[in-house]
Amino acid sequence: MAPSGKESENSETQRGVFATTHWSVVLAAGDSVSPPAAEALENLCRTYWQPLYVYVRRRGYGLEEAQDLTQSFFALFLQKKSFSLANPARGRFRTFLLKSLQHFLTDDWKRDHRLKRGGGQVEIPWDIHTADDHYASELAETMTPERAYEERWAMTLLEQVLCLLRADYAKAGKTQLFEALQDFLWGTDGPASYAQIADGLGMTEGAIRVAVHRLREHYRERLRAEVAHTVSNPNEVDDELRYLIQVISGAR
Amino acid sequence: MPDRRACERCGTVLKGYAAGRLCPTCLLREGLTPDPRGDETDAMSAGSSPHVKASFADYELLEEIARGGMGVVYKARQKSLNRIVALKMILAGQLATKTQVERFRVEAEAVANLQHPNIVAIHDIGETDGQHYFSMDYVEGRNLTKVISDFRFQISDFRRAAGYVKGIAEAIHYAHQQGIIHRDLKPSNILIDANDRPRITDFGLAKRLENAERRTDRDWPGGGLAELPPAGTSRRPAGRSAKRPLLARGHPLSSADGPPPIPVGIADDAFEAGGGS
Numbered sequence: 001m002a003p004s005g006k007e008s009e010n011s012e013t014q015r016g017v018f019a020t021t022h023w024s025v026v027l028a029a030g031d032s033v034s035p036p037a038a039e040a041l042e043n044l045c046r047t048y049w050q051p052l053y054v055y056v057r058r059r060g061y062g063l064e065e066a067q068d069l070t071q072s073f074f075a076l077f078l079q080k081k082s083f084s085l086a087n088p089a090r091g092r093f094r095t096f097l098l099k100s101l102q103h104f105l106t107d108d109w110k111r112d113h114r115l116k117r118g119g120g121q122v123e124i125p126w127d128i129h130t131a132d133d134h135y136a137s138e139l140a141e142t143m144t145p146e147r148a149y150e151e152r153w154a155m156t157l158l159e160q161v162l163c164l165l166r167a168d169y170a171k172a173g174k175t176q177l178f179e180a181l182q183d184f185l186w187g188t189d190g191p192a193s194y195a196q197i198a199d200g201l202g203m204t205e206g207a208i209r210v211a212v213h214r215l216r217e218h219y220r221e222r223l224r225a226e227v228a229h230t231v232s233n234p235n236e237v238d239d240e241l242r243y244l245i246q247v248i249s250g251a252r
Numbered sequence: 253m254p255d256r257r258a259c260e261r262c263g264t265v266l267k268g269y270a271a272g273r274l275c276p277t278c279l280l281r282e283g284l285t286p287d288p289r290g291d292e293t294d295a296m297s298a299g300s301s302p303h304v305k306a307s308f309a310d311y312e313l314l315e316e317i318a319r320g321g322m323g324v325v326y327k328a329r330q331k332s333l334n335r336i337v338a339l340k341m342i343l344a345g346q347l348a349t350k351t352q353v354e355r356f357r358v359e360a361e362a363v364a365n366l367q368h369p370n371i372v373a374i375h376d377i378g379e380t381d382g383q384h385y386f387s388m389d390y391v392e393g394r395n396l397t398k399v400i401s402d403f404r405f406q407i408s409d410f411r412r413a414a415g416y417v418k419g420i421a422e423a424i425h426y427a428h429q430q431g432i433i434h435r436d437l438k439p440s441n442i443l444i445d446a447n448d449r450p451r452i453t454d455f456g457l458a459k460r461l462e463n464a465e466r467r468t469d470r471d472w473p474g475g476g477l478a479e480l481p482p483a484g485t486s487r488r489p490a491g492r493s494a495k496r497p498l499l500a501r502g503h504p505l506s507s508a509d510g511p512p513p514i515p516v517g518i519a520d521d522a523f524e525a526g527g528g529s
Contacts, residue, residue: 144402146402147402154276154280155276158276158279158280161279162274182274183274185274185279185282216282219282220282220283223279223280223282223283224283227283237283238284238285241280241281241283241284242284244280245277245280245281248276248277248280249277
């Protein structure tokens with residue numbers, strides 16, 4: 001029988017998946033300034049800068065101005081130790097980050113703070129061309145900035161998970177296996193059959209089936225762990241996943 | 253040009269960002285805690301309904317997308333044509349009363365006669381094992397209630413709202429010309445598609461004009477009280493019933509919290525300029 005939500009929560013807590021997630025560390029720091037909290041927040045920002053950039057672009061700013069504003073926001077966000085403003089009542093990192101950006105983009109904040117960045121602060125590494133490609137290719141002209149932010153957030157999450165998964169396989173010397181099997185991640189047949197892949201990799205078909213099963217298991221663990229990084233409570237992982245499914249499938 | 257393929261499994265439109273064959277919706281679903289009942293499907297899927305199977309007639313039910321007092325709507329894949337549709341069924345299934353079945357068929361037949369870009373079109377009407385159903389366009393998007401909730405009441409929002417009103421009014425006018433009165437026009441029954449086009453749906457309370465002329469002097473005009481146009485709140489003689497939804501055409505946008513949806517000047521400009529539709 002599949003585990004209930006409570007059992008799932010307990011097992012995840014026991015495995016230590018949740019105890020060390022970034023957003024829970026930030027929230028646990030409360031008003032105190034702690035290096036782990038600062039590092040956790042910086043890690044989150046490094047992962048999820050693209051949704052913010054897309055949001056700023058969708059608000060009507062040009063490429064260079066959006067880049068400048070997003071970078072300025074992160075610099076100020078981290079410099080001000082913004083985690084001291086965060087508490088569990090503020091909800092998930094996704095919504096907290098967007099609300100913080102919206103606040104930043106108000107005229108007062110821009111006027112007061114926009115030019116204060118620089119000087120030993122953390123710079124988010126940019127791949128501006130990729131970000132702008134996303135901006136151009138993903139968004140219907142009429143999509144609201146908030147919707148654009150959430151869509152890119154979901155896609156950034158998946159890209160991060162697949163990136164980590166690929167790195168795990170590379171570390172184990174199995175990059176070729178990952179490349180061959182990744183199309184099977186969501187559970188239906190890929191373009192090539194198990195037999196064809198087995199033949200290409202010099203493995204048996206049974207071994208490929210086992211490898212696909214393990215890949216899916218590992219992917220699922222990585223996905224839930226990554227979502228857990230952005231929520232304040234293990235109970236929220238499934239809710240966050242359902243929310244993002246609705247975003248991506250257009251139900252929201 | 254963005255790629256607009258759809259996932260073969262769930263129907264999600266795969267835009268340019270979808271890497272290879274991987275569907276983001278399916279990838280996210282893989283992370284959900286399995287249903288404790290042991291079903292392969294998650295809580296949003298058709299397996300949660302007591303009245304239907306995951307596969308029904310020529311359709312594979314993918315997920316429940318709407319539920320009302322009488323009907324339930326699923327996102328489904330029509331297997332023979334390999335296309336994604338919205339499939340509506342009577343909630344009571346085989347236990348539906350004669351009256352429920354009759355109303356269901358009235359809705360299906362009413363919409364089947366309407367071919368308009370701002371009305372969700374019906375593809376197929378049928379019955380399998382006592383379960384009545386009809387399939388229609390699957391509209392990728394949100395309903396007007398949710399779209400309005402994102403409005404920031406900026407100029408661009410007003411222009412969009414004016415475009416919606418224009419499209420809705422044209423569709424309702426067309427329906428009246430065909431003798432069909434919707435009678436339940438409200439934001440949740442207006443879907444905004446991927447091209448920002450309003451699409452009227454849920455003709456569950458619709459009537460043909462000749463029937464309305466015979467009966468509306470006695471019948472309740474239908475729909476929620478809050479959505480009724482002024483004329484609909486009184487028991488008017490039969491001949492005036494067709495005017496009610498037209499009087500209410502701006503109303504679906506007026507029900508959102510906040511200032512009036514379209515300042516008069518902007519609405520006039522938008523209509524003169526084509527309304528952005």
